[in-house]
Amino acid sequence: MxxxxxxFGHEVDxxxxxxxxxxxxxxxEVMIPMEIISDESVELPMWRSGWALVHPDPSVxxxxxxxxxxxxITWPTAVLRDLxxxxxxxxxxxTESAGVARKHVVEIDGQWYAAVPRFFHTVGDHWSRIxxxxxxxxxxxxxxxxxxxxVADMDLDASFKVxxxxxxxxxxGPVYHDISWGxxxxxxxxxxxxxxxEVLMTLPGDTPxxxxxxxx
Amino acid sequence: xxxxxxxxFGEQAIDHMDAMTAPDGYPRAEVWLPLDxxxxxxxxxxxWRSAWVQCxxxxxxxxxxxxxxxxxITEYLGPRALISDxxxxxxxxxxxxxxxxxxxxxxxxxxxxxxxxxxxxxxxQDDALLxxxxxxxxxxxxxxxxxxxxxxxxxxxxPELIVGPDGPMVFGPLDYRYRxxxxxxxxxxxxxxxxxxxxxxxxxxxxxxxx
Numbered sequence: 001m002x003x004x005x006x007x008f009g010h011e012v013d014x015x016x017x018x019x020x021x022x023x024x025x026x027x028x029e030v031m032i033p034m035e036i037i038s039d040e041s042v043e044l045p046m047w048r049s050g051w052a053l054v055h056p057d058p059s060v061x062x063x064x065x066x067x068x069x070x071x072x073i074t075w076p077t078a079v080l081r082d083l084x085x086x087x088x089x090x091x092x093x094x095t096e097s098a099g100v101a102r103k104h105v106v107e108i109d110g111q112w113y114a115a116v117p118r119f120f121h122t123v124g125d126h127w128s129r130i131x132x133x134x135x136x137x138x139x140x141x142x143x144x145x146x147x148x149x150x151v152a153d154m155d156l157d158a159s160f161k162v163x164x165x166x167x168x169x170x171x172x173g174p175v176y177h178d179i180s181w182g183x184x185x186x187x188x189x190x191x192x193x194x195x196x197x198e199v200l201m202t203l204p205g206d207t208p209x210x211x212x213x214x215x216x
Numbered sequence: 217x218x219x220x221x222x223x224x225f226g227e228q229a230i231d232h233m234d235a236m237t238a239p240d241g242y243p244r245a246e247v248w249l250p251l252d253x254x255x256x257x258x259x260x261x262x263x264w265r266s267a268w269v270q271c272x273x274x275x276x277x278x279x280x281x282x283x284x285x286x287x288x289i290t291e292y293l294g295p296r297a298l299i300s301d302x303x304x305x306x307x308x309x310x311x312x313x314x315x316x317x318x319x320x321x322x323x324x325x326x327x328x329x330x331x332x333x334x335x336x337x338x339x340x341q342d343d344a345l346l347x348x349x350x351x352x353x354x355x356x357x358x359x360x361x362x363x364x365x366x367x368x369x370x371x372x373x374x375p376e377l378i379v380g381p382d383g384p385m386v387f388g389p390l391d392y393r394y395r396x397x398x399x400x401x402x403x404x405x406x407x408x409x410x411x412x413x414x415x416x417x418x419x420x421x422x423x424x425x426x427x
Contacts, residue, residue, distance in 0.1 A: 035265070044314070044321060050267025052285040052303030053258055060301075072303040074267035074283035094269040094280045099302060105261065112261065 003124070003179055004137060005167035005212045006159075008151070008200045012210045014170050016127045018118040020214065026122045028104045029117030032083055034073060035112050047076040047094075053102070069102035069212075073114055089121040101204025104185060119173055121189065127214040137211030139165050150210065152205030156197060167214060168193065170200050171207075219341045219424040220388070222332075222377035225359070225411045226418050231378040233336055233423055235327040236298075236384065243331045245313045249292050251282060252321045257299060264288075264303070266357035270311065278311035282323060289329055296383030298330040305329055328383055333425035341424040342372040360416025377425065379409045385411070 007015060020028060037048040037204045051074065056067035074097045077090050090096050104115040131137045131147055138149050139158035168176040175196040224230060255263030264285035271279045275362060283304045289297050313319065313324040338355060345353040347366035364404035368374055376388035385407035 035344075043316070044270070047269040048265075048267055050265040050283050051265040052283075053255075053261060054303040070303075072283075074304060074306070076267075076269045078269075091366070093281060094271045095267060095283060095306065097304065097306065098281065102259075106259065 001179070001216050002132070002135075003166040003214055003216070004131070004135060004163050005123075005127070005214050006138070006165045007169040007210045007212055008203060008207055009169075010208060011169035011171065012129075012208075012212070015173060016051075016212060016214070018048070019123045019167075019169070019174065020125060021122045022126055022128050024125070025101075026117040028100075029052045029086065029118040031106075031108075031113040031115050032075065032080070033111055034114050036075070036079060037179065038076075047074065049075045049079070053157070053169055061200070062078060070099050071102060071105055072097055072099055084118070084120055085172070086172075087119055087122070087170075087175065089119045089177060096144060103115050120189065122204045123174070123177055123179075124166055124216040125216040127212050129210065129212055131167060131211050135163060137214075138209060146211075148208060150205060151201055151203050154209050156201060160194070160197075163211075164190075165211075167212075168200070170196075171203070175200070218427050220376040220427060221373075222379060222423040222425055223346075223415060224419075224421045224423055226380045226381040228381045229422070232327070232383050234334045236379075237336060238290055238326075238331040238334055241334065242310075243259050243326045245309060247293060247351065248317065248322040248324050248364050249284060249289065249377075250320055251280075251284075251314060251323040253285065253288055255285065265280070268272045280311055280314050280323065282306070283310050293327070293329055294383070295323075295372055296385070298328045298332070298384055298387060332377060332384070332387060333427075336423045336425040338421055338423055340422070344422075346420065346422055355410075356419060358416060359412060359414050359418040359420060362412075362420050364412065367409075368404075374404070376389045378411070378424075380407070380411050381414075388391045410419075 014102055016170055018029060034049060037045040051071045053071050055069050056063035058065045070102060074095050077094050077096045080088060080090055080096055100114045100116060138146050139155045139162055140146055140153045142156045166179045167174060176193050180204050240407045246267050250269060251266060253266045266284050268282040270281055271281060277352045283306045286299045286303055289299050307321045307325055307329060309325060315322055340355050345355055346357050346359050347353060347363045348361045378385045386403045
């Protein structure tokens with residue numbers, strides 16, 4: 001599926017590359033400790049991370065022949081939020097899991113680390129600045145439909161009307177991501193999208209705004 | 217809110233459906249599994265280690281979210297456990313279902329680890345019924361009179377869940393198990409092929425499960 005996104009700021013390529021996983025492989029960018037625990041002195045610690053190492057068996061049909069060894073790793077969501085910051089793409093649950101290739105798990109000074117994408121999850125397998133002609137992107141205050149504009153020239157209400165984005169990325173990373181197509185609370189989603197965009201519209205007037213297409 | 221369809225083979229499947237239901241989000245906890253497990257070394261790294269978080273109280277209830285290695289889940293629950301092929305199964309239990317038993321922290325989980333619905337019924341919720349060999353449409357029949365090819369109209373009537381006497385055999389919404397439509401079709405074919413070997417009087421019932 002193809003979706004619209006808006007990126008505010010100059011780092012479009014860098015941010016969008018961090019948010020995609022071409023050919024199924026995301027960029028490992030941040031090292032996260034794998035073996036963490038809240039407090040070992042109590043009987044049942046409040047939290048601890050865990051993992052399972054998987055050796056895909058090529059004789060089992062679900063695995064492709066070139067499948068590499070990987071780990072499924074589970075961390076407490078709050079710990080990931082502290083480590084990766086407010087733009088990390090984390091769910092509402094208290095645990096969050098990711099698959100990490102075995103080669104991206106390393107031991108440094110006796111501590112195991114896993115390299116994960118900068119925002120923990122990615123949003124799709126590729127992205128592009130090319131927007132299909134039947135899917136308008138951004139509208140300027142002069143009423144033109146364009147693929148790039150600036151904060152000062154963007155007509156926010158008109159832009160929302162012609163092509164509500166499923167992804168909004170600010171200078172620090174994604175601030176809105178919803179591809180649920182109305183499943184869940186649509187009103188809440190639209191309100192959240194407007195709230196985060198209004199914050200980004202306070203950036204300097206010459207901040208670029210770029211429409212992108214991403215594919216899942 | 218829609219329904220998906222399950223085909224239940226045999227009387228025991230009805231009981232399994234209750235074991236896979238979580239009314240109001242509360243699944244029936246039936247089997248104790250160790251919560252705190254660590255595997256042996258594999259290439260310098262421990263094969264697995266379980267994870268958990270004690271969640272903040274919510275509506276007066278304290279839940280624990282946890283992740284357990286799939287080999288351990290299969291060892292305790294058997295091959296019908298609803299778990300992913302990606303090494304870990306994730307669940308959620310009330311704090312009251314986590315206890316220290318004989319020195320080991322244990323968590324009580326549903327019979328097949330995951331649940332599949334909050335509500336199910338055998339009252340038809342749409343016209344996707346089973347077909348019999350004499351051309352009738354019905355919500356329930358037997359193995360001997362089920363016309364499986366007609367019943368299984370791929371584009372509008374294929375079941376998402378098949379439950380046999382030992383438990384669930386295929387479950388579509390757990391879609392990370394199925395890398396392709398072909399893989400799903402193969403699993404469905406294999407499950408139906410084995411269930412159709414059951415005695416011809418074995419009941420086959422359609423259940424409608426709420427998404």
